[in-house]
Structure formats: structure tokens, C-alpha cells
Amino acid sequence: MLTENQISKVIVNCAYKVHCGLGPGLLESAYEECLYYELQKEGLNIEKQKPLPLIYEEVKLDIGYRVDILVNNKVIIEIKAVEMLNDVHMAQILTYLKLSGCKLGLLINFNVALIKNGIKRVVNKL
Numbered sequence: 001m002l003t004e005n006q007i008s009k010v011i012v013n014c015a016y017k018v019h020c021g022l023g024p025g026l027l028e029s030a031y032e033e034c035l036y037y038e039l040q041k042e043g044l045n046i047e048k049q050k051p052l053p054l055i056y057e058e059v060k061l062d063i064g065y066r067v068d069i070l071v072n073n074k075v076i077i078e079i080k081a082v083e084m085l086n087d088v089h090m091a092q093i094l095t096y097l098k099l100s101g102c103k104l105g106l107l108i109n110f111n112v113a114l115i116k117n118g119i120k121r122v123v124n125k126l
Helices: 004-022 028-041 087-100
Strands: 046-051 054-056 059-061 066-071 075-080 104-109 119-123
Touching: 004 028, 004 075, 004 104, 004 119, 028 046, 028 066, 028 075, 066 087, 075 087, 087 104, 087 119
Parallel strands: 075 104
Antiparallel strands: 046 066, 054 059, 066 075, 104 119
């Protein structure tokens, strides 16, 4: 069973492969599909556009939150294709981590010249 850190290494390698093949400038959905494909080839358990309910006290609200990609029920990937990541993007992935109970998330912005500059590792300090 892979740890979160081992899973994140596979994800980063796959993101690198996708970015090298496509480069910046495409829609988020294109990168999501290609990253999903690469992760499938690695044999990981992946769920795309996984619904994430909001639970407030005793109320469960299915209000349309969706994780871009969930890997092995441990790591959340939030994909962006924006000019620049900002605080709202970080808040989004932190919220998804809290709602899901996952410890690790990767915020990946494919709209960069070098993919290493577009990957942010986000830890939920449960």
C-alpha cells in the first residue's frame, strides 16, 4: 500500500509527462483528462470529479463540490490552468482536504512554462 508521499511522487511524474506533451495554454479539462489517463496507466485507484458533500453538524448538503481527481482515497489533485495561483485556490484545496479527511493535496497549475513552478503541495494538519 502506497503512502501519500509515494503517491505524490507518481502524480508529479505524471503531471510532468502531461505538461511536456501538451505545454501550457489549454483548458483545465484537457489537462485533467490527460493526467487521469497517465495515472490510470500507473495502476492507481483514481476517481475523477468525485462528489464531496458538505457536512454541517447533522446536516449533509450535496451542493456540488467535486474533487478533480482523488488518488487511492488518500491524495486530492486540484487542477488549474490559470495565469497565477492565488489564495482562493489554496483555500479551495484546503477545504477539500478538510471535508474529505485526506492529509495531502496537490494543487497543479498547468499554465506555466515549467511544471515544477506550478505544483503546490498542501498538507491538512487534521
